[in-house]
Amino acid sequence: MTTDRNPTSLPVAALPLPQRRHLLAALITTPALPALAQFRVEVVGVGMTQRPIAIAPFRAEAQSPQKISAIVQADLERSGQFAAVDAAGQALDESSRPDIALWKQKGAESLATGSITRLADGRFDIRFRLWDVVKGQDLGGQSFVVTQGDLRLVAHRIADFIYEKLTGERGVFSTRITYVTKGGSRYSLWVADADGENAQSALSSPEPIISPAWSPNGGQLAYVSFESRKPVVYVHDVASGRRRLIANFRGSNSAPAWAPDGRTLAVTLSRDGGSQLYTIDANGGEPRRLMQSTAIDTEPVFAGDGRTIFFVSDRGGAPQIYKVSASGGSAERVTFSGSYNISPTVSPDGKWLAYISRVGGAFKLHVMDLSTGTVNAITDTTADESPSFAPNSRLIVYATQQQGRESLMTTTLDGRIKARLAGQGGDIREPDWGPFQKQ
The missing domain is CATH 3.40.50.10070 (TolB, N-terminal domain)
Structure with missing residues (x-):
């Protein structure tokens, strides 16, 4: 996690894909692609x-x-x-x-x-x-x-x-996903149907855009922009295109995550030295620090009940996933298998934790049953990143590499059924699955 402390110490292109996700100031370097890629869906596997x-x-x-x-x-x-x-x-x-x-x-x-x-x-x-x-x-x-x-x-x-x-459960087919692309010298933030089709550009910038996150009502996207030549957090209104500045403090401002009530964001800031977790009002204001720590703490995500925040920390010597009360306090370690675990996301029903684990140099999507601690690797790819649960907790969307190109996949929680949403002309990354649409 040295890139968080000193993002210029390593060439970004040399970093493993998941390490570039939104560990504070990791710049995106990707091949150019056409502004709008058409998708096709390939379903593979047989369910139980x-x-x-x-x-x-x-x-x-x-x-x-x-x-x-x-x-x-x-x-x-x-x-x-x-x-x-x-x-x-x-x-x-x-x-x-x-x-x-x-x-x-x-x-x-x-x-x-x-x-x-x-x-x-x-x-x-x-x-x-x-x-x-x-x-x-x-x-x-x-x-x-x-x-x-x-x-x-x-x-x-x-x-x-x-x-x-x-x-007997709600379907998620009319929900939306967001993701980031780079076309030529411009970065774009897209909103698309849950199958990847019908993509609409929400934002375009000559500087990197990372870490998009849907608000609980599906009307806004928080994201990190480098247009100020450093990571700054904005919230973007999807319908109007208007945006507001949330966090532009000294140092890095990154990794926004919405509380379930939509009133608060968790963010990672280095304003006080090091990378630390804070909560901040969704309209901006003065942030509140969650913990006193000398470690790098980043990638926060709220549990569905809003009471707990899962996050990544190197406080044990290597990146692992921890949790802490949303009101602050002591951190509790969650992942124990594997020496490098990042990018946590919690299912809306609170039963599952998905994350990326480095296994023998490969970055693979894992799913943990939070009630038992049982962990399963559910992919056979080697560069998975950015998992995000569907609002019914039954599917996960994530980015990965296939044949040297980055693409989006969905998978069932057991990994048996996967669907590839592949851009014909280029690469896509950092997906986030939006909430249920209003009936």
């Missing part, structure tokens, strides 16, 4: 228990700019909870009574049907219905009238409806 579901092609979707049924199917497969049953060639819509025996024969336990109609004013009328094939029951449906720009959002909401009906 997957529900077989058929998503019939929606009536008239061949004339639609977006293939709703394909987006819904990709969402459900990526969750790790569903396996697709071939529904090609079936002419069905939301008003059809399906041949239950036929779908049972195909092995489907559930079936979704629907239609897309273009209205005279150019908008689209999308309707769908979900069937329990095993019981032969109509599980309900939804209808939407939207502009072309909202067709993908509708598909994600349909997937959310199906996921919740069949699992």
Whole structure:
């Protein structure tokens, strides 16, 4: 963690990828990439228990700019909870009574049907219905009238409806992620759908942007900008594009993390010497130091109940993950396996801790069951970084390297189902998964 004490002591490009995440003043050096990369989703692996579901092609979707049924199917497969049953060639819509025996024969336990109609004013009328094939029951449906720009959002909401009906838990397909890219000499902060598509630029700068973090209501992003030639923390309003300065104290200002109530941020500051943890009002003001320590403390993240902050410290001689009360006090060590553990993130339900561990020179995503302390490595890649939980605690998004290029992945907590969201033209990094959208 010497880069935190003296960021100019080592060439940044020589540092391992996770070490460059947001340990205070680690500058980003990445290959250039086009400003907007298109994504494709590849789902690999087989889960322990997957529900077989058929998503019939929606009536008239061949004339639609977006293939709703394909987006819904990709969402459900990526969750790790569903396996697709071939529904090609079936002419069905939301008003059809399906041949239950036929779908049972195909092995489907559930079936979704629907239609897309273009209205005279150019908008689209999308309707769908979900069937329990095993019981032969109509599980309900939804209808939407939207502009072309909202067709993908509708598909994600349909997937959310199906996921919740069949699992009893909220789906996360209509949520958003944020991530950072570098294009030419400019850095960009993007907001995209949870599958990586429909990316919109929230901010562009000639200086590095790192450590984006969603606010609990999904309306704001905290991040670190180097436009002042040092790390400074801002909060950016996603809808308006306005931003406000949160922390620009002497030395480094970095690693912002929101409290669950959205009123406070935890940050890492070196204003008093060394890298220490502070909390600060979400509108700025005077920070409050959490602990007195001679160690490097950084990468804070709040637990879902807001009472505990997990963080990285070298107080034991090497980077490990600790926790401390959000009101301050004594730190308690959390990770004991491995000699180098960084980038903690806690699941919203408080059950899981994901982090990056260096194993034989490789940086791998690990997941700890916080109730038992059991730890599992869940990837076979070697340069994982920046894990972030989905708001339903069922998936993790992270950045990694494949074939020498950086890309985003999602994984189930057991590592059995992974989906790659790969930019065709370049590299992406530092993802953060946003909260549930308001209903």
